[in-house]
Amino acid sequence: MLNLTANNIFKNFGGLEVLKDVSFTVEGPELIGLIGPNGAGKTTLTNILDGALKPSSGTVYMNGERIDTRPPYGVARAGLGRTFQVTRAFRRMTVLENLLIPAMAMRATARQRDFEKKAQDVLEFLTIAHLRNEYARALSGGQQKLLELGRLLMLDPQMIILDEPFAGVHPRLMEVIYRYITETNAQGKAFIIISHDMDTIFTLSRRLLVLNYGDLIADGDPAVVREDPLVKAAYLGEDEE
Amino acid sequence: MNPTALFRVAGAAAVVILLLIPLASSELGGLGPLVLSGYVMHLAITAFFYAILASSWSLLAGYAGQFSFGHMAFMAIGGYTSGLIGKFIRFTTAPSELCTDIPLFGSWWLVVLNIRRVGTIDESCLDMAKTETLPAGTLIVFPPVWASIAMGLVMGATFGLLVGWLVLRLRSTYLALFTIGFSEILRASISAEIPITEGQSGLELVPLFPAGLLGFSSTSKIPPYYAMLLLFLVAMAMMTWLAGSRFGLFIRAIREDEEAAAALGVNIVRYKVLVFVITSTLAAAAGALQGHYIGIITPNTLIILQMSLVIAMAVIGGLENIYTASVGAIVITFMLELLRTNITIGPLHIDMTLWRLVFFGLLLMLTLRFQRNGLLYPILERISRGGVAAETVSIRAAPDEDEVDVEDEEHPPSGPDENADAEAVNDHAESDR
């Protein structure tokens, strides 16, 4: 059973306090939304969970093992996958190669052809199977987003953090991503989804974290969080009405 | 013919031709009208030498994205290690007493000679020992060339490991500056430590085959030709295998985006260091072999212009493929020789030995600007990937792939057999955990 615990995370950049005492726990295949205004520290939090940044203080445990001291690839191997806010496909590699990388990286003795079938399945699931031999740079922005999601399926982590998966995508692509999240979640993977798209995040997530300039001001059922006066004042108020 | 088969046939044909070329050399009487002089054989050996350097640099820079200017330094490390072992190490059957003696198995001793100061008449301790301490009949054996070359590889790998580890955090421009610094420090040290390295006058190395080989004399071009060809082929085979395996996949991912690769579980530290170790070992091997073949190595092999030559070869051929880089190196080595003929047009006398390099530099810049992937790579790309666009279009046009059915939440995108695939995804996901 997945357990991810972040304890009292602080992060400073020079003098700027970007995260202030952020603690939360993820248990089992939860589907969590993470919202907050621009510059609230969402991406920074992701980077800390993923090992790309070290917290100024605080710890992160995954299934009882401390992961904040590990490099990002160690965290990925421990079972945490993430996407980037700005899509980061391996542009001069084919779509298929993009997918093979995480699969190969996870298993030291595997060979490429062991995963070709799985990669094909993932591509078909994401509706980009016809592009498998194209270079990733030839893909449209939305297709590159799908490719990033596909890489995570190949990595097969226990928990996935998506940094703004819905930004700049057409409604039709949105459906694909939506389905990706719900189906993958149903298979037992936990999700943290960062988004500025309130409607989607409220319908999709079953738990909501709200960051406001470094403070975790709410954590709970979306319907409850929505009514929280603190959240209203800090965030939703200025965004919705 | 499909591209893979085409490449295999072309590769096999090239190997056969390269193996047969010595038959046409003047030493063996030539093949009918085709008689290759010793000079042409020498060029061929040099071309293989540069091909190994250019292709291994392409693995480092083109595949892994590590634009190091220290490649020639590793080459020199190979050559100097092998040369210094030949200069300072002997095996004897009795202790010399005057040099540093290290006992080996049986009655054999490893003797390290003394460093003789410049401008004095210090004698070699072994020469003195011969007249003073060594019993008559003592065997004095030079270290075998293959062993000193092997030590050159070990040193190349060690320095590759060190540099690879030191530059882990440095990106692009900083890496370039660091490696230039490394290679300049090495060059200055070699030039300065004259008692050890002979400085600018160059360190002499014993011939590759001191006693000749199979009836060929030690000055014959044919054994070195095969030796360098063998190294070239082995290097290419090894790099082909590496590039096609997980190693190649990961280093290219690191070139594209280090952070993203790490987030997907790629041990970037290991692979970055590894690519330095492998490519520096290859460079060291080429350097050691070439050093023994030429018979001398000087610190001038380390100057930045030598490095630019290798870079230019790789870039003009095509940096992102070890084959185009090596073919580029071979072609350019021969081209540079062909262009040596001076031109006289009326009163205008053009000394091509100088101007050819000017044109070459211009070609390098223009290639970078207008044919970024090199002059040969696009051809290769067209052959191997010509079908991709058509394939993409044809799959897309196939009826069962055409429509993404967004209304239907239950079913994955298309056609009946897609369902099974979607389940297969689930299966994998389940079983892999």
Added chain:
Amino acid sequence: MENAAIFGWALLWIICWGALGGVVTPRIYARKDLEISQASFGGAVIGAALGPFSLLPLWVATPKITNRLIGIAIAIVVGIFIAAFALADPDNLCVANGGFVISQLANGIVIGIIYGLMALGLTLIFSILGVVSFAHGEFYMIGGMVTYFISAKWLPGVSPLVAILASCIVTFAIGYLFERIFLRPMGSGEIERPTEYAILVTFGLAFFLQYFTQALTSAVPVKAQRFFPFPRAELPADSGALLKMTPGNVTIFDAVSIPNPRFTAAVLALLMLAALLWFLYRTWVGKALRAVSQDRQAAAVTGINPDSMNSLAFSMGAMLAGLSGASLVQVFSWLPQVGIPAAARSFVIIVLGGMGSLPGAFLGGLIVGLVEAAGTGCIPDATRAAAYIPAYGMVILTLVLLLKPTGLFGREL
């Protein structure tokens, strides 16, 4: 050296404790959840300074590593270094002869000013285009060549100023053309992976310019006459105790002696520096240039055309290198290859000063000039010392890159 061992041991002491401090300190700071951006560098210099006597208190108390702390530590390291040297070789001119030391210092500063000017060009290019020009040394070489050929071959007798001006024009023009043809497309996204491209293409330019010059001029070393010989003078008139000038030399206080070519070169460099500062801080174009170096997008929004700023910065950078070459062609003998060590020195200087920092480049130039003067003047085994001179700078370069890639004044990477 008589007691070389003392010096060797001191060096070993510095290196070992420095390495230990550099490796261990960040770990300790990380374990205590403290800021570690300075810990590696600070630990290294503090360890190098007093070894265990400074490292233990540092590790126990873990104070914030300030620039002041680092500065003190560096001063101690340099002090130990000098003291060890003096003990090891008490008869060395650098230890025994105060006049010689001051002379060396003065010469180091004089040559450092010119190095600084050349490095300023490189750092100017970097701060605007984000590109390190690997052809910088070739502009320096061409500046010298043009000056030599005009003043000695083509127009003998013409004022050296004309020749220098011509070399500025030539290097500016080459820089401009190159930027327009090869670097301009980077801005428009036409070129993929611009950083790698810039490294390789400037490298290609260096290769081209060097062989081009060699093809035109052949490889015989040349050297220009003194541009502006001093008048003969003595102050006070009979003894010359305060100031003595001959056409080739000036001696102050009977002790500090500076050769004329270096002196004029430094004066030229200072004039150019003043002009550059005036241009950057007082003219509209200069202000625009600085605005672009600080924030490209913001500057573009205010109506500055970043493309033309790129051209200007690159050609001015090239011209500064050319000017350094032009003023030094009367000091050193000149070959098509002279640019290589000069460029290497500029790399050292800008990395040391912090990439893109103008004051850093100037200060770095002075430091490197002083270090080289000390290196040539103080090391007993002269041939060996000469062979190692390019290496000293490179050791500085590699150390800075490993320990403090931002240099003295660099911005955060």
